[in-house]
Amino acid sequence: xxxxxTPADVARVAALAHLELTEEETAVFTRQLDAILxxxxxxxxIDTTGVPPTSHVLPRQSxxxxxxxQPSLPPGEALANAxxxxxxxxxxxxxxxxx
Amino acid sequence: MSxxxxxATLRDAVxxxxxxxxxVCREALDRLERLxxxxxxxxxxxxxxxxxxxxxxxxxxxxxxxxxxxxxxxGVPVAVKDNLCTRGVRTTAxxxxxxxxxxxxxxxxxxxxxxxxxxIVGKTNCDEFAMGSSNENSAFGPVHNPWDRTRTPGGSSGGxxxxxxxxxxxxxxxxxxxxxxxxxxxxxxxxxxKPSYGRVSRYGLIAFASSLDQIGPFARTAxxxxxxxxxxxxxxxxxxxxxxxxxxxxxxxxxxxVRGMRIGVPRRLLDQGLDPEVRExxxxxxxxxxxxxxxxxxxxLPRARYAIPVYYLVATAEASSNLARYDGVRYGFRAPGxxxxxxxxxxxxxxxxxxxxxxxxxxxxGTYVLSAGYYDAYYLKAQQVRTLIRQDYDDAFxxxxxxxxxxxxxxxxxxxxxxxxxLQMYLNDVFTVSANLTGLPAISVPCGFTRGRLPIGLxxxxxxxxxxxxxRVADAYxxxxxxxxxxxx
Numbered sequence: 015x016x017x018x019x020t021p022a023d024v025a026r027v028a029a030l031a032h033l034e035l036t037e038e039e040t041a042v043f044t045r046q047l048d049a050i051l052x053x054x055x056x057x058x059x060i061d062t063t064g065v066p067p068t069s070h071v072l073p074r075q076s077x078x079x080x081x082x083x084q085p086s087l088p089p090g091e092a093l094a095n096a097x098x099x100x101x102x103x104x105x106x107x108x109x110x111x112x113x
Numbered sequence: 114m115s116x117x118x119x120x121a122t123l124r125d126a127v128x129x130x131x132x133x134x135x136x137v138c139r140e141a142l143d144r145l146e147r148l149x150x151x152x153x154x155x156x157x158x159x160x161x162x163x164x165x166x167x168x169x170x171x172x173x174x175x176x177x178x179x180x181x182x183x184x185x186x187x188g189v190p191v192a193v194k195d196n197l198c199t200r201g202v203r204t205t206a207x208x209x210x211x212x213x214x215x216x217x218x219x220x221x222x223x224x225x226x227x228x229x230x231x232x233i234v235g236k237t238n239c240d241e242f243a244m245g246s247s248n249e250n251s252a253f254g255p256v257h258n259p260w261d262r263t264r265t266p267g268g269s270s271g272g273x274x275x276x277x278x279x280x281x282x283x284x285x286x287x288x289x290x291x292x293x294x295x296x297x298x299x300x301x302x303x304x305x306x307k308p309s310y311g312r313v314s315r316y317g318l319i320a321f322a323s324s325l326d327q328i329g330p331f332a333r334t335a336x337x338x339x340x341x342x343x344x345x346x347x348x349x350x351x352x353x354x355x356x357x358x359x360x361x362x363x364x365x366x367x368x369x370x371v372r373g374m375r376i377g378v379p380r381r382l383l384d385q386g387l388d389p390e391v392r393e394x395x396x397x398x399x400x401x402x403x404x405x406x407x408x409x410x411x412x413x414l415p416r417a418r419y420a421i422p423v424y425y426l427v428a429t430a431e432a433s434s435n436l437a438r439y440d441g442v443r444y445g446f447r448a449p450g451x452x453x454x455x456x457x458x459x460x461x462x463x464x465x466x467x468x469x470x471x472x473x474x475x476x477x478x479g480t481y482v483l484s485a486g487y488y489d490a491y492y493l494k495a496q497q498v499r500t501l502i503r504q505d506y507d508d509a510f511x512x513x514x515x516x517x518x519x520x521x522x523x524x525x526x527x528x529x530x531x532x533x534x535x536l537q538m539y540l541n542d543v544f545t546v547s548a549n550l551t552g553l554p555a556i557s558v559p560c561g562f563t564r565g566r567l568p569i570g571l572x573x574x575x576x577x578x579x580x581x582x583x584x585r586v587a588d589a590y591x592x593x594x595x596x597x598x599x600x601x602x
Contacts, residue, residue: 031476032460032461033468033473046535049536051478051491054491057423060498062497062501067493068497069324072311087217094217095213095214096444097445097446109453109455109456
């Protein structure tokens with residue numbers, strides 16, 4: 015089975031997913047994910063011409079509900095699990111975005 | 114150990130006043146304290162919450178002897194998987210990234226269980242974010258199988274299964290995305306039910322793959338599973354994917370009479386890596402069902418053999434999207450020393466240190482199959498084959514009432530035996546993932562033991578929203594056999 019996945023692919027996809035992998039992790043994942051994709055190759059051979067995709071199995075698409083105000087979390091509770099909250103400002107703090 | 118009480122027995126004793134809820138609760142907590150060091154089934158014990166609930170029940174009954182009559186789970190100790198939110202109680206999904214997360218709200222099923230009188234004694238260990246079939250992906254270490262502590266209890270809801278199998282609680286709650294209730298139920302020798310997609314509210318369930326995830330019960334008997342599902346099921350304004358259907362009243366379905374029911378057997382699927390002892394037990398179970406007056410029918414599910422690759426393409430794609438929320442900002446872990454770096458470094462280091470290897474593997478696979486150039490070849494294709502698998506089941510249910518298969522192709526394997534080969538691990542789910550892809554209800558019931566005394570499970574899948582059919586067959590099978598009464602040493 016030809017390799018479909020290279021370490022460069024894994025590194026690129028990891029960057030898209032905001033994961034910082036070590037070289038060792040990249041090597042192991044490349045080997046393991048390549049085997050999984052090779053196993054999935056059978057699926058690609060099935061003729062699915064004209065078959066609609068299933069994204070979910072719900073019997074109906076959507077519903078409406080009355081537009082009523084419901085209680086929401088107090089700001090203190092919403093911030094309680096934050097690693098770096100700014101409670102007096104009612105904000106979540108993040109590292110600088112602009113240089 | 115003698116056979117533990119069922120939820121029904123305990124509830125009736127508490128409602129009648131024969132036993133106090135506090136006494137029942139303390140006994141469960143004592144068993145937990147005594148047995149869990151060797152099992153590691155619990156991440157967090159919620160003794161105070163359970164005892165407060167028990168005392169409240171006892172006070173209500175003291176004030177009015179009929180006060181608990183309407184509560185189907187009065188005084189029943191229950192263990193809840195640690196990916197279901199509990200207000201004020203740490204909820205980790207067995208991940209470092211949520212190790213200290215304390216939800217500000219209860220999952221809907223937690224509210225419903227407690228409203229029915231259940232006492233939550235703890236949060237159970239599981240594979241990280243419910244991703245795994247052996248419990249070895251828990252950031253806090255694996256659960257041990259009560260039948261053989263060197264072996265896996267199955268996964269991902271291994272802690273809930275082990276808690277019931279060991280007799281700590283009569284019932285427990287798990288979630289099932291590709292078999293995570295049914296497979297550990299089979300490997301631990303108890304009953305586990307994945308309801309139809311849309312049957313149970315998932316508000317407060319930490320999401321893994323949103324088109325596949327369902328919440329369901331573990332129990333010793335089909336009757337207890339029905340009792341729990343009757344409480345858990347129903348429309349919830351907080352979960353738009355719940356079906357607007359009347360309460361199923363499943364306990365009434367357990368008549369013991371299955372005469373004339375047709376049991377579909379997809380024999381061609383049995384070549385898929387099936388252990389000979391599991392095959393033997395499965396075929397013997399079919400004979401028992403025939404003896405109760407059912408008819409065995411051959412069914413073809415020609416596309417079901419693609420279920421594993423389809424599942425791992427769909428589930429990982431959804432997981433990569435769902436787990437994007439863990440970014441070290443609003444809740445959860447943030448990598449030390451990254452608050453003074455830049456945003457991207459903080460994100461990437463937080464996620465690298467916060468997630469375990471299996472979760473990263475699935476995020477990468479899911480991101481890959483959704484990425485430009487691969488979407489049509491993998492993700493869209495998998496969604497199309499998913500349609501074909503559902504068509505196969507719809508076709509089968511024109512000729513049969515339930516479909517029978519083994520739950521797991523193998524009995525409990527040794528901890529550590531399969532950790533280096535993710536593909537081999539994924540093949541454990543060969544018979545369970547179809548129910549998630551199709552949204553159909555499925556149950557695993559104990560159907561025997563290997564010569565080495567490891568439990569084996571029989572899986573029954575029913576038409577959409579026909580939990581009554583699979584529970585009726587499971588209950589009839591139980592009445593004819595004694596496997597469900599067996600308990601580990």
